[in-house]
Amino acid sequence: MGQITAGMVKELRDTTGAGMMDCKKALSETDGDMDAAVDWLRTKGLAAAAKKAGRVAADGLVSVVTNGTTGALLEINAETDFVARNEGFQTFVNDVAAIALAEKGDAEKVLAAAYPGTSRTVQEQLTHNIATIGENMSFRRCTALSVNDGVVAAYVHSAVAPGLGKIGVLVALESTGDKAKLEALGKQIAMHIAAAKPEALNIEDVDSSNLERERAVLVEQARESGKPENIIEKMVEGRIRKYYEEVVLLEQVFVIDGETKVRKVVENAAADVGAPVKLSAFTRYVLGEGIEKKEEDFAAEVAAAVKG
Numbered sequence: 001m002g003q004i005t006a007g008m009v010k011e012l013r014d015t016t017g018a019g020m021m022d023c024k025k026a027l028s029e030t031d032g033d034m035d036a037a038v039d040w041l042r043t044k045g046l047a048a049a050a051k052k053a054g055r056v057a058a059d060g061l062v063s064v065v066t067n068g069t070t071g072a073l074l075e076i077n078a079e080t081d082f083v084a085r086n087e088g089f090q091t092f093v094n095d096v097a098a099i100a101l102a103e104k105g106d107a108e109k110v111l112a113a114a115y116p117g118t119s120r121t122v123q124e125q126l127t128h129n130i131a132t133i134g135e136n137m138s139f140r141r142c143t144a145l146s147v148n149d150g151v152v153a154a155y156v157h158s159a160v161a162p163g164l165g166k167i168g169v170l171v172a173l174e175s176t177g178d179k180a181k182l183e184a185l186g187k188q189i190a191m192h193i194a195a196a197k198p199e200a201l202n203i204e205d206v207d208s209s210n211l212e213r214e215r216a217v218l219v220e221q222a223r224e225s226g227k228p229e230n231i232i233e234k235m236v237e238g239r240i241r242k243y244y245e246e247v248v249l250l251e252q253v254f255v256i257d258g259e260t261k262v263r264k265v266v267e268n269a270a271a272d273v274g275a276p277v278k279l280s281a282f283t284r285y286v287l288g289e290g291i292e293k294k295e296e297d298f299a300a301e302v303a304a305a306v307k308g
Helices: 006-016 020-029 034-043 087-102 107-112 122-133 179-196 208-223 229-247 262-273 298-307
Strands: 059-067 070-078 137-146 150-157 167-174 278-286
Touching: 006 020, 006 034, 020 034, 020 107, 020 122, 059 087, 059 150, 059 167, 070 087, 070 150, 070 167, 070 278, 087 107, 087 122, 087 137, 107 122, 107 137, 122 137, 137 167, 137 278, 150 179, 167 179, 179 262, 179 278, 208 229, 262 278
Parallel strands: none
Antiparallel strands: 059 070, 070 137, 150 167, 167 278
């Protein structure tokens, strides 16, 4: 048979619930025969998670790991907090986070990498864990930050173990100054980011569609006041500046002292660390953010259980 296509891999994955790399290997081993590939996965125990694949996995853990000038952020989901508190699951997430750091946040390379202490890839180990634990899980996302000179600092909110929790933040600070002091500053800024939820680093980085949507709302609000157009324009520009102070990290008021803008905090840090400091990047993950969670009707669930 010809080339194994991405569409074939997706179809087999949808059918069996097995991992992408497993499906690709199954199709290669069976010369592209879909039915034979399903059987191949079943014989390897890799389709055991098929019935669980449709269940929503919105819990789990966010992991952060840093190593001086580099850091990685990772989210792996499970269905329940019970699994997230499982030591085996925590070890798996920590191991994969270390791989994400080594692979510079490249998700495809992470999933294809060898999982420590086994003959499986990370993707295959995830599938094995699903079959073993009996709960759907998913590798959702990972990213990495790095600086040439400086530090990548981290913070985990609602930590259940070192480096593991519900909210994870990475902050990249570039400077030739004192690394220990940079690390302390970076952690404080990361804590601010966890609480203040900035959407962009600089004003220039604000999503243009979000900005235009905000501007349109503000214009309509100003017009309802009955003011002339030239006054409306000034009113809107003032409110846009306020909008930037809400969503742009460097324009936000630092939550640690409640009065200084983050931009000024970074500028002022130069005197303490012994060199200019640049906040070059940040990343913030919130566990399960954006995942559609099924609302359970407890009464209906009990009724269904009674009916058997």
